[in-house]
Amino acid sequence: MYKIIAGAAVLLALAFTARQPLPKGSLERGKKVYATNCLACHQADGSGVPNLNPTLAKTPQVTGDRQKLINIILKGLDEEIEINGESFSNPMPSQAHLSDQEIADVLTYVRNSFGNKGTAVSAAMVTTERKKM
Amino acid sequence: MKKIILISAFLAGGAGLTAKAGDTTNVYHSPANIKVPKGFEATIIADELGRARHIAAAPNGVLFIKLERLKNGRGILRLQDADNNGSYEKVTSFGNYGGTGIAVKNGYLYASSDDAVYRYRLNENMEVADTGKPEAIVTGLLNKRQHSAKAIALDNNNHLYVNIGAPSNACQVADRTKGSPGQDPCPILDSAGGIWQFSADQPAQSYKEGKRYATGLRNVVGLDWNSNVNELFVVQHGRDQLATLYPELYNDKQSAELPAEELFMVKDGANCGWPYCYYDGQQQKKVLAPEFGGDGKKEARCADMVQPLVAFPAHLAPNALLFYTGDKFPARYRNGAFIAFHGSWNRAPLPQEGYYVVFVPFEKGQPAGKWEVFADGFSGLTEVKSPNDAKHRPCGLAQAPDGSLLVTDDVKGTVYKISYKG
Numbered sequence: 001m002y003k004i005i006a007g008a009a010v011l012l013a014l015a016f017t018a019r020q021p022l023p024k025g026s027l028e029r030g031k032k033v034y035a036t037n038c039l040a041c042h043q044a045d046g047s048g049v050p051n052l053n054p055t056l057a058k059t060p061q062v063t064g065d066r067q068k069l070i071n072i073i074l075k076g077l078d079e080e081i082e083i084n085g086e087s088f089s090n091p092m093p094s095q096a097h098l099s100d101q102e103i104a105d106v107l108t109y110v111r112n113s114f115g116n117k118g119t120a121v122s123a124a125m126v127t128t129e130r131k132k133m
Numbered sequence: 134m135k136k137i138i139l140i141s142a143f144l145a146g147g148a149g150l151t152a153k154a155g156d157t158t159n160v161y162h163s164p165a166n167i168k169v170p171k172g173f174e175a176t177i178i179a180d181e182l183g184r185a186r187h188i189a190a191a192p193n194g195v196l197f198i199k200l201e202r203l204k205n206g207r208g209i210l211r212l213q214d215a216d217n218n219g220s221y222e223k224v225t226s227f228g229n230y231g232g233t234g235i236a237v238k239n240g241y242l243y244a245s246s247d248d249a250v251y252r253y254r255l256n257e258n259m260e261v262a263d264t265g266k267p268e269a270i271v272t273g274l275l276n277k278r279q280h281s282a283k284a285i286a287l288d289n290n291n292h293l294y295v296n297i298g299a300p301s302n303a304c305q306v307a308d309r310t311k312g313s314p315g316q317d318p319c320p321i322l323d324s325a326g327g328i329w330q331f332s333a334d335q336p337a338q339s340y341k342e343g344k345r346y347a348t349g350l351r352n353v354v355g356l357d358w359n360s361n362v363n364e365l366f367v368v369q370h371g372r373d374q375l376a377t378l379y380p381e382l383y384n385d386k387q388s389a390e391l392p393a394e395e396l397f398m399v400k401d402g403a404n405c406g407w408p409y410c411y412y413d414g415q416q417q418k419k420v421l422a423p424e425f426g427g428d429g430k431k432e433a434r435c436a437d438m439v440q441p442l443v444a445f446p447a448h449l450a451p452n453a454l455l456f457y458t459g460d461k462f463p464a465r466y467r468n469g470a471f472i473a474f475h476g477s478w479n480r481a482p483l484p485q486e487g488y489y490v491v492f493v494p495f496e497k498g499q500p501a502g503k504w505e506v507f508a509d510g511f512s513g514l515t516e517v518k519s520p521n522d523a524k525h526r527p528c529g530l531a532q533a534p535d536g537s538l539l540v541t542d543d544v545k546g547t548v549y550k551i552s553y554k555g
Contacts, residue, residue, distance in 0.1 A: 040479060053478070080278065093309040097311050
């Protein structure tokens with residue numbers, strides 16, 4: 001009985017998380033953008049630096065609202081934020097020098113790495129947000 | 134709380150644990166799993182204190198520790214080993230502000246928040262009578278979160294020295310932003326990026342009453358007054374991100390090795406070069422930073438800046454400096470410098486470094502030999518890939534009246550005691 005319930009729960013979880021496949025090559029491309037522009041501060045495993053640079057793993061700002069996340073990349077972030085009870089003192093610089101496609105790829109990568117599971121970010125979404133700047 | 138006491142009781146084994154209700158927390162005395170030179174012994178004398186930053190030892194052996202964040206609403210801990218059995222069983226706390234700096238001098242306890250320095254009168258037992266009413270000695274210092282720790286030191290002539298770290302990496306127009314130029318002159322230097330000197334006993338001072346004693350220092354968390362030569366010595370956290378910001382000039386390996394963390398003797402009026410210059414440990418000279426037209430080789434104005442007495446590997450984050458004045462360690466340690474390196478993050482993707490305490494022999498205020506790792510293994514790892522993995526990170530140093538060296542850790546709030554047994 002227990003086994004059946006557990007099996008059903010797994011199936012249900014799978015069905016729940018099933019979503020559009022990520023755009024082809026976006027993770028690989030995103031990983032490269034991450035290595036060049038993000039890794040120094042957020043670290044290879046996305047764990048960040050305690051008190052300085054936020055972790056990207058299971059972080060609501062990363063896995064949640066895509067529009068807000070795109071704006072953090074475009075504009076940077078220099079204000080007091082709290083993530084899972086921790087605060088961070090280094091400012092996040094704007095990454096507006098990246099192309100819309102690069103931003104889409106790197107966000108798709110971080111939303112699907114370090115234990116995260118999230119929907120993809122498209123270049124069109126980044127274009128829309130950049131126009132509002 | 135009960136759980137913590139139980140755990141520490143388990144860890145402490147039979148090593149003299151005396152936990153009681155009320156003030157006392159999980160204080161104990163047990164061997165420490167860190168590596169120290171032959172003849173030395175390391176023990177843990179307190180644990181789970183919170184984010185323990187700097188530590189000060191009073192003449193009677195009472196310890197004061199500054200917490201970066203409040204724990205149970207308090208930011209300063211007082212630890213006492215009343216029965217002198219090696220276990221600091223009596224712990225009290227006070228102060229409603231987080232911060233880094235702490236010092237005991239001339240019957241007062243000094244402690245800093247990220248924008249002010251306070252002091253408390255101590256009685257002969259090194260107790261603070263009125264913990265709720267500190268005297269604000271300095272207020273209104275710049276605090277923009279980045280590099281906001283106000284580390285402090287006092288000389289023997291009634292002066293208080295306060296680090297005011299620059300809220301910036303390299304004084305670009307847009308901080309840490311690729312393509313953003315350096316501001317020349319850097320306006321940050323008017324109110325930060327240096328050491329300010331104040332009177333140690335005048336209340337309500339700020340920039341107007343103080344004096345910029347040394348400039349061109351990006352962020353100094355470790356500083357100490359060297360009474361042997363009567364000068365101020367500081368260790369600087371060097372700049373970050375050369376490869377991220379200038380990939381055309383620096384590769385990842387160069388960025389991990391540049392710039393050196395520097396130890397300076399700073400005299401009144403010293404300019405140590407930030408943000409215009411950084412020290413290249415391989416070329417053994419200060420070079421112009423790329424934000425100001427540098428190419429990794431050009432010296433330009435940097436030849437005129439104060440040069441470091443010791444250059445350490447890059448990004449190790451020196452968080453405490455202490456000149457050892459005791460006579461309980463072998464003679465070569467006398468008047469030498471201990472430096473607590475918090476450990477790097479900006480060496481990624483290369484492995485991180487630091488997370489240890491270093492010793493530099495000194496004679497008459499000058500280094501008298503190469504630096505060496507004195508205490509290692511705080512991280513609990515053979516190689517630290519991400520700083521978040523480190524179990525402990527050295528942050529504060531103090532010399533106890535019994536001649537031992539105390540080291541604080543701001544990850545778990547562990548306090549280590551290193552003694553010489555011969």
